[in-house]
Amino acid sequence: PSLSTRLNGALALSLSTRTFDNYFELKGMVFLCWDRPSPQEQKACINKTGAFNYDSKFRGATAKPLSYLQDDKELSKDGFLLNHARVLVGSGLETYEKGKSALQTWRHFGLDWAFVDPKTPIQSGVKFCVCLKEFLPWVVMPLEVVYVHETRKANKALASFGFGSGTLQGHLLAGEERFSIELDENNQVWYEILSLSKPAHFLSFIGYPYVKLRQKYFAHQSTNAVVQHSTASQQ
Template sequence: MVFLCWSRPSPQEQKTCIDRSGSFNYSSKFRGATANPSSCLQEDKGLSQEGFLLNHARILVGSGVETYEKGKKALQNWRHFGLNWAFVDSSTPVHPGVKFCVCAKEFLPWVVMPLQIVYVNENRGTNMARTCFSFGSGTLQGHLLAGEERFSIEMDSNSQVCPIKIQV
């Protein structure tokens, strides 16, 4: 079942989508796969043999603890979906088990795609070096795709801050 709306989806329409979405639309053996380090995912031939494509993007956004904390807060408030043509309700908490919708404008109708947060991780290194915040969400029945997506922000040992997006 695909969920469509002719105007920007209301909170009630998103709730209806979530209520009707059911369970994950991909195998449980892949649940949490994006929690692994990106280097492990790139070496994992099992994912590609099962038909999953790995899409990995990374860009330097700045340096220092303040930049890292701002980036983390932006992820927790869904700012990466703050677009005219796509959004997630910014009040949606980033906690394992929370179901939410990504709403995207596709030509005329809006597509409402249900997901569930699979994991949330934060690893803090000594003096904040090698620190990473990440969460992954999995697609539910009614989503146009099948798999997981991870969003993360990382500060390396040189205090360089990069957001990382991985899709499987």
């Protein structure tokens, strides 16, 4: 393993392996910061990263229902695992609108150990970083918004808002994740997280059981953040 360039305080760790009998080179980038990553350091990470690190045939897959993905043999054949959480936030249009606002301002990532720059616009094609505090350094992982979906029934109390983001080269995982908020026919508001992922770096291969536990922990804390924001100041 070799330590490569420092990007405005962010560290880029690359793995390079070569053999002479059957030459190959394996490279993976992990962006690290000792302190909370600044917007400039996040931008440096985005500038350094490349394209999506998962097959284009799975692009936008998380826009589909969970049941469809569970029956998709191609996903499991390609090594993807599903992670899903759906939690009742409350009821009524006001709660839905606050939940939508929470997603639009990245409140679902407003945690002590995980954040996204709240000024990041939720628009297809926008690249951004998820910053996670793991042990001593922060891990800075690049993604791109793949799609944004919003529906509203004019004559019914039905509405939904959600978006999906795909991992870019330099992310520890390969895959996609959707966050959505829905007001259903029973006037109930639901927050949902749906992701498909697999390891994309030797560190995540080694620690994948830990990664899966952290995904579940994030889902729990993210739900609490959305519920808190959605029910604030309600009588």
